[in-house]
Amino acid sequence: DIQMTQSPSTLSASVGDRVTITCRASQTISTWLAWYQQKPGRAPKLLIYKASSLESEVPLRFSGNGSGTEFTLTISSLQPDDFATYYCHQYHSYSYTFGQGTKLEIK
């Protein structure tokens, strides 16, 4: 299986901050990477696919970058609604795998 490692596990930030979450794959996955946002008690929501493509209706402050084994999710100016847990996910090959999650907390 391809292992996905996110860093940091927890991130404390303030409204208006620019934050970046990193995801590393144990082997190359080209750009077959997605990012999901999950709030407590809710299902995950697709934010970005193919490493940098923004899902419909997702705010432009979210952006993704990377290819191969290193990827980033950046939120340019944090809003109150953005405090949640974020997961990266590789869909390059079975068995599909997810990162362990990054919890974005209010500082």
Add this chain to the structure above:
Amino acid sequence: QLQLQESGPGLVKPSETLSLTCSVSGGSVSSSSYYWGWIRQPPGKGLEWIGSLYFRGGTFYNPSLKSRVTMSVDTSKIQFSLRLTSVTVADTAVYYCVRLALVIVPPSTELTLVDSWGQGLLVTVSS
């Protein structure tokens, strides 16, 4: 607007079989553009892909669960199902049914992207 709804028992005894169904509305399980699947999340933990299936019969299972998992689709009822046998407390989780969009990478590689989720159903394994 696609809606996915999980249903099934919220409590299963150890060694028994967990059976869940996902009802699809606002879409068709017979669409050639999508796979259907299951993902689970133990309380307080991360996401684990269980498997995916295509209405024409192709299935892909997580190797760690493959010996215990069966998925099927019922096109007449517009639903698909999950069976997980010989459950233990480690199978306690929120189970999500999902839709996966089919992506064709030329010339013929097929990838699938989870683009829609059900609300999730907590299944507890306990005696």
